[in-house]
Amino acid sequence: MAASGSATVSAGKGERTAARIREVALDQFSRLGFERVTMAGIAEAAGLSQATLHYHFQDKDQLWRSAMLGLGEVIAEEERMLDAAQDASPLAQLRIAMRFFLRISWKHPALGRVVALEGMAGGERLAWLDEHVLGHRNRRLSALARAAIEAGVLKPFPPEMIVITLQAGAAGVINLAPLMRDTFGFDPDTAEGRAAHESLVLDALLSGFVSDDQDA
Amino acid sequence: MAASGSATVSAGKGERTAARIREVALDQFSRLGFERVTMAGIAEAAGLSQATLHYHFQDKDQLWRSAMLGLGEVIAEEERMLDAAQDASPLAQLRIAMRFFLRISWKHPALGRVVALEGMAGGERLAWLDEHVLGHRNRRLSALARAAIEAGVLKPFPPEMIVITLQAGAAGVINLAPLMRDTFGFDPDTAEGRAAHESLVLDALLSGFVSDDQDA
DNA sequence: ATCTTTTTTGATTATAAAATCAACAAAACT
DNA sequence: AGTTTTGTTGATTTTATAATCAAAAAAGAT
Numbered sequence: 330m331a332a333s334g335s336a337t338v339s340a341g342k343g344e345r346t347a348a349r350i351r352e353v354a355l356d357q358f359s360r361l362g363f364e365r366v367t368m369a370g371i372a373e374a375a376g377l378s379q380a381t382l383h384y385h386f387q388d389k390d391q392l393w394r395s396a397m398l399g400l401g402e403v404i405a406e407e408e409r410m411l412d413a414a415q416d417a418s419p420l421a422q423l424r425i426a427m428r429f430f431l432r433i434s435w436k437h438p439a440l441g442r443v444v445a446l447e448g449m450a451g452g453e454r455l456a457w458l459d460e461h462v463l464g465h466r467n468r469r470l471s472a473l474a475r476a477a478i479e480a481g482v483l484k485p486f487p488p489e490m491i492v493i494t495l496q497a498g499a500a501g502v503i504n505l506a507p508l509m510r511d512t513f514g515f516d517p518d519t520a521e522g523r524a525a526h527e528s529l530v531l532d533a534l535l536s537g538f539v540s541d542d543q544d545a
Numbered sequence: 546m547a548a549s550g551s552a553t554v555s556a557g558k559g560e561r562t563a564a565r566i567r568e569v570a571l572d573q574f575s576r577l578g579f580e581r582v583t584m585a586g587i588a589e590a591a592g593l594s595q596a597t598l599h600y601h602f603q604d605k606d607q608l609w610r611s612a613m614l615g616l617g618e619v620i621a622e623e624e625r626m627l628d629a630a631q632d633a634s635p636l637a638q639l640r641i642a643m644r645f646f647l648r649i650s651w652k653h654p655a656l657g658r659v660v661a662l663e664g665m666a667g668g669e670r671l672a673w674l675d676e677h678v679l680g681h682r683n684r685r686l687s688a689l690a691r692a693a694i695e696a697g698v699l700k701p702f703p704p705e706m707i708v709i710t711l712q713a714g715a716a717g718v719i720n721l722a723p724l725m726r727d728t729f730g731f732d733p734d735t736a737e738g739r740a741a742h743e744s745l746v747l748d749a750l751l752s753g754f755v756s757d758d759q760d761a
Numbered sequence: 762a763t764c765t766t767t768t769t770t771g772a773t774t775a776t777a778a779a780a781t782c783a784a785c786a787a788a789a790c791t
Numbered sequence: 792a793g794t795t796t797t798g799t800t801g802a803t804t805t806t807a808t809a810a811t812c813a814a815a816a817a818a819g820a821t
Contacts, residue, residue, distance in 0.1 A: 342818070343768065361666055364580040367808060378770050383810065385768090444724070445661050450577060451723030459727045467728045486745045487738075489729040493721055494714045494750060501713020502706050507667030508660070511675045512683045513705040522703075529702040534710060537753020558788075559798060583778060594800050599780065601798090768817070774810080781804070788797070 347385045347395075350375050355396040359439030362446045363393060363454065394457065400440050401462045403433050408466055419477040420539070426470060427499060427535055431527050434503050435518070441500030467492060483538050491538055499530045563601045563611075566591050571612040575655030578662050579609060579670065610673065616656050617678045619649050624682055635693040636755070642686060643715060643751055647743050650719050651734070657716035683708060699754050707754055715746045 353375045357366045368389060372379040386392040407429050414425050434441050444463065447455045474488035483491065502509070502517050503526075509515050517526060569591045573582045584605055588595040602608040623645050630641050650657050660679065663671045690704035699707065718725070718733050719742075725731050733742060 341767085346768080362578050362581075362662075365578070365666070368810085369808070379809085380771080380811085381769055384770095389809070442665050445665065445720070446578075448721040448724030449658050449661065450581075451727075455723060455727055459724070463724075464728050471729060484749050486749060487731070487733075487741055489725055489731045490718050490733060490738075490742060490745055491749075493717050493725060494745065497717025497721065498710045498714030498750065501709050504661070505664040505709055505713065507671060508664035508675070508679075509705055509709060511667075511671055512680050513687060515703070515705045517703075517706060522706075525703055526706060529706055529710065533700050533702060533707075533753045534714065534750070535753070537749045537751070557797085562798080584780085585778070595779085596781085596801080597799055600800095603780095605779070763821085765820075766818085768815105770815075771813100773812080776809080777807090779804100779806075782802090784800085784802105786797100786799070788795100790795075791793085 343385070346375075346377065346381070350377070350382060350385060350392070351396045351399055354392050355399055355439050358393055358396055359442040359446070362450075363389075368392075393454070394461075397443065397458060397462055400437070400443065403437055403440060404462060404466050407433065408469070411469070418482070419473045419480060420482045423470070423473050423477065423495075424531065424535065426473070427495060427530060428527070430496065430499060431523075431530060434500055435523055438503055438506075441496075441504050444496070445500065445504055481542075482540055484540055486538070495535060495538070498534045502526050502529075559601070562591075562593065562597070566593070566598060566601060566608070567612045567615055570608050571615050571655050574609055574612055575658040575662070579605075584608075609670070610677075613659065613674060613678055616653070616659065619653055619656060620678060620682050623649065624685070627685065634698070635689045635696065636698045639686070639689050639693065639711075640747065640751065642689075643711060643746060644743070646712065646715060647739075647746060650716055651739055654719055657712075657720050660712070661716070661720055697758075698756055700756055702754070711751060711754070714750045718742050718745075 350371065354366070354371050357371060357374065368382050369379050371392075372382050375382075382392065386395060407426065410429055411422060411426060414422050417425070443458070447458055470492045471488045474483060474491045477483040478485050478488060506516065506518055509517055516522065566587065570582070570587050573587060573590070584598050585595050587608075588598050591598075598608065602611060623642065626645055627638060627642060630638050633641070659674070663674055686708045687704045690699060690707045693699040694701050694704060722732065722734050725733055732738065
């Protein structure tokens with residue numbers, strides 16, 4: 330077990346390598362999906378032997394879960410931001426959430442990718458993600474959308490669909506950056522690209538759902 | 546080689562089983578991605594032996610390509626529809642394309658899934674898809690968006706981003722139906738769900754990109 | 762400095778899936 | 792009918808990858 334004579338501050342060697350493994354694993358899992366990723370590939374990218382991975386994580390499944398919990402922390406941060414804005418209007422909170430989603434999605438593109446990958450496939454891994462990482466936050470956003478509809482400031486579509494469409498639309502340009510490069514020779518991941526994207530999401534994507542008699 | 550004494554009309558036995566294999570393969574590949582799918586699994590679902598698959602298709606890669614060309618035909622149909630509407634305004638053409646995209650996406654959910662899956666991963670398969678299936682159509686839509694922007698009817702964001710956001714947003718509810726079921730207990734794939742979704746895409750998602758001084 | 766625990770590794774095993782092949786069956790052709 | 796071509800299969804080989812393990816190296820404690 331973790332014996333630490335000195336303070337909890339400096340993470341022992343073991344915890345540091347485990348963290349590095351998780352980081353590499355999250356990147357690869359999110360980009361390629363569970364089965365395209367190999368333990369050997371992660372080991373190589375992390376500069377370790379394959380056996381070391383199995384020392385720190387029982388098996389590939391455990392490593393996947395552990396990597397995903399890293400995303401959980403990012404989402405928890407978003408939720409704290411929403412807590413701080415609880416007095417704002419539902420629409421204002423949604424805008425805050427979307428803006429934050431963009432920021433963390435560019436910083437941790439793994440988030441949107443994982444949602445897309447596992448959200449399509451269904452199955453056990455999705456159920457686990459829903460329970461441990463995504464579900465609470467998505468239901469919270471859905472409740473905000475419902476409140477905004479009831480207040481007459483959002484168009485009356487199923488709030489679940491609105492939330493999913495907003496996220497899928499916002500993540501599209503980030504997730505599909507490889508496709509955009511291939512198809513258009515256009516790389517959205519630049520300073521100007523990100524700025525244009527933020528404006529596009531807030532001033533076009535989101536505003537399309539705002540009722541016509543409101544100001545966008 | 547294909548020796549057909551009688552007319553080209555009746556596809557020989559070989560072509561019929563090849564078609565069945567392609568059909569099963571497309572469904573599985575799009576749902577699960579390339580590596581989660583096994584030749585044995587396809588063979589079983591098609592009621593054939595694994596060796597038969599290798600008789601009709603050299604290897605798994607060839608089978609994948611062949612299955613993807615099935616999607617190419619669906620897209621070609623969309624392009625013919627656009628050809629027929631060439632005199633309409635760019636915005637009207639985009640609306641037509643979106644409506645058609647929704648129809649085929651609900652009918653062939655493989656399309657959006659494959660785009661999401663390979664568009665994120667990048668690599669050889671994406672490059673192949675871009676060249677043989679997706680690229681032409683996406684660049685065409687992008688040109689329409691650019692024209693609409695120049696005409697002042699769409700907000701001035703990078704047209705490539707607009708096209709990707711529209712498609713990703715529209716496909717979100719379809720692709721992520723499993724997630725929606727897990728998270729919200731909400732199944733979008735019903736008659737009412739599809740109707741609400743079509744309206745959401747055309748009257749909220751797309752209209753968000755229309756300039757404010759235009760009528761949506 | 763010595764001992765103990767933690768961490769890492771090379772080599773090996775186990776397993777699952779792709780690919781091959783020789784033989785057999787069905788269809789098409791004369 | 793007999794012959795050739797096309798299609799199908801069970802059994803086998805090959806290959807890629809997850810998982811294990813005994814031994815070594817490094818870190819930490821006394």
